[in-house]
Amino acid sequence: MSIRDMIEGKKEWRAHVARVKALPHDYQIVYREIQKYLFKVGPVELNDGTGLLSGIVDLFAEGAGMGKGVLEVTGNDVAAFCDDLIKDSKTFADIIQESMEQKGKKTT
Amino acid sequence: MLKGALEGCVLEIISRNETYGYEITRQLNALGFTDVVEGTVYTILIRLEKNKLVEITKKPSDMGPPRKFFAINDAGREELRRFWEKWEFVSSKINELKGRA
């Protein structure tokens, strides 16, 4: 990663955080919990900049603009919403497992 | 089973008119799928986008960030055709079963 990438990446991230902070309080709470969950599960999309996360902010900003509560947007089962979101995605765990298999093949 | 059916429904709605997430949700709710929320539709739209079944245009909105509008493409139409074929088959078989009882 070049220094330029890092600065630009940071800038993008800061802009993203600022958008989160502009959401109504209940949306911010749910957004933060979602982000924490996604960081743990680690869908590969997290590596492609803020696309996956900023998509959620778009969805939330529009819902808030319509005067809806956050759970009206995500449904009560927020975890199910997250899992749907990354259903077809490889997770970090998948990647590690694949490279372990590769490693196993090489040594045998 | 309902999830897959919902995906077909969303694609069908998109195939009629270029539209956006919240509007699709409204239509599904009006149809009687009252427990479908925006979030559900959003996850379906992401999948349609990933599988390249739709074309996306961003247009400004007065409700917040620019809205993504979805229009069906050829691959989407083909997918939709397959969906209805499958659906006809499944529902005809279920009805057959019901008729036998």
Place this chain on the structure above:
Amino acid sequence: MNFWEKITGSDMTKEMKAFEARTKMLPADYQAAWGKINEYLWAYSDFSGRNLIPILDGVLGLLEETAEDGQTVNEVLGDDLKGFCSALAGEEGAKSFRDKWRAQLNRNVAKKLGK
């Protein structure tokens, strides 16, 4: 050979340095946890360690986010760091960890929204 020595000299050094700089901004208990996580995860690396970069980046992001939230590292990761790491790497038990995270997510949302 420890984690840092192992990667020194590889083309990943820059990325590792960037991680190190970010780590230094974290509270002490977070830094300690990060060190342990590094150790555990190293067992899952391929020869270059490249496959670990995204997973380390994800974990560091999680730590940064929750440190800012003012939570203790224990609240976030639980007391079974080793289990947490093997779950990250998709080892046995990953499914039950994911169920736990899922339940934690919904519980936190319900609690914080006051419902």
